[in-house]
Amino acid sequence: MISDGRKxxxxxxxxxxxxxxxxxxxxxRGRPVAVGGSALRGVVAAASYEARKFGVRSAMPSVTAKRLCPELVFVRPRFDVYKAVSRQIRAIFLDYTPLVEPLSLDEAYLDVTENLKHMRSATLIAxxxxxxxxxxxxxxxxAGISYNKFLAKQASDQMKPNGQFVITPDMGADFAAALPVGKFHGIGPATTKRMNALGIFTGADxxxxSPEFLAHHFGKAGPYFHAIAQGRDGRRVVPDRPRKSIGSETTFREDLSAPGPLEEGVAEQAAEVWHHCERFGLTGRTVTVKIKFADFQIVTRSHTTAAPVANLAELTRESIAxxxxxxxxxxxxxLIGVTLSNLGGIALPAPVDQLALDLGGHCPY
Incomplete structure (x- = not known):
């Protein structure tokens, strides 16, 4: 059992x-739905469970998704609505703990070791x-419940949809040992292939x-991989991580070559970026335009200004240039995209100090 008592x-x-x-x-309702893209072009941003039964997945080209599921219904994304719902959900989280670390609009970590409801069971809180x-x-x-972030995220996949699963400290090491290495945090397809070539297929492998062997082959990540293979993960839940960039991109309905429509597209993406800048009280000095050609080749062009971008007009002017x-x-x-990085301005909210509540010793999961 390896745990520091966190929930x-x-x-x-x-x-x-x-x-x-x-x-x-x-x-x-009840129909296979893809958000984003169209029957002829673009990429699926999200798929309903009805669509997933046919193999439709996010980031899949729309034409592939339509081929897999001829009855697939494509819906234009409404990000303002998704963000509003996400804020509703975040407000619920904050009723239980100030230690909320959002990963995206639809997922987050919560540290409920000490919580605002004085509840002793993380399972009941979830x-x-x-x-x-x-x-x-x-x-x-x-929901997934465990004693660290790695295992909590693994646990949330076990009973999807609309379920929850607990990995207790007594279960952690055995659970990690049985996992394929491709499921481990920080191990992507390329690293999985390298590990497989070394005879490493599971957490047990x-x-x-040894940590030395893994450090030799995977550098600084080697000891970390060794730790999570034993069910150990020391990463803390960190509320409101500072943003490194703010970006927006769009896939055109048809490939474009004329300057006019392309500049309009860049201006629209710059407006979306600036909307987020105003929302978060941020601006930045580095403007980047991303271009994806019809053959999927991607190029980027960037410019760093002497002072932070002051307004939408300046951002649009820099992007079009x-x-x-x-x-x-x-x-x-x-596809065209605009990103603003090298951020500054009004800082995001600082982490709230964890409240010290006396829960009467070790609490059950």
Whole structure:
């Protein structure tokens, strides 16, 4: 058993974007739905569970998704609605603990070791939060409960959709040992392939290698991999991580080559970025324009200003200038994006100090 007594919950909304669309449009309920893209082009941003049964997944080209599921219904994303619902859900989390670390609009870690409700069981807290999300938003969520972030996230996948699962300290090491290495935090497809070539396929295989062996082959990440293979993860729940960049991009309905429509597209993305800057009280000095050509080749152009970008007009002007630098185009463009980085301005809210509550010793999960 390896635990420092922490109780971590990972909440993951079930097919969030698609579920919001099905909630708001009864005609979509029970049907395979893809948010984003179209039958002819673009990429799926999210898929309903009905669509997932056919193999449709997020980040899949729309034409592939339509081929897998001919009855697939494509819906334009409504990010303002998703963000509003996400704020509702975040408010529920904050009723239980100030230690909330959002990962995206639809998932977050909560440290409930010491919580505002004085509840001793993280399992009961997770169940209560899920019930409140359903009652207040009409949406379902899944939860994982464990003694660290790695295992809590793994646990939330076990009973999807609309369920929860607990990995106690007594279970952690065995659970991690049975996992394929591709499931481990920080191990992507390329690292998985390298590990497989070394005869490492599961957490047990990873644990059997020495930290020195793993450091030799995987650098500084090696000791970390060895630790999580034993069910150990020392990462803390950190509320409101500072943003490194703010960006927006769009895929055009048809490939574009003419300067006018492309500049309009850049201006629209700059406006979306500036909307977020105003919302978060941030600005930045580095403007980047991303261009994806019809053959999926991607190029970026950046410029760092002497002072932070002051307003939307300046951001739009900088973005269009970067786009114009790409002309004459070697081929048509299918996607354009604008990102502002090197951020500063009004800081995001600082983490709230964890409240010290006397819960009477060790608490059950």
């Amino acid at each position: 971590i919950i990972h909440i993951d909304m079930d097919a969030f974007y698609a579920s919001v669309e099905q909630r708001d449009d009864p005609a979509l 169940a209560e939060i899920r019930a409140r999300i359903l009652a207040e938003t009409g949406l379902t969520a899944s 990873l644990k059997a290698r 970067l786009l114009r630098g790409a002309f004459p185009l070697p081929k048509p463009i299918r």
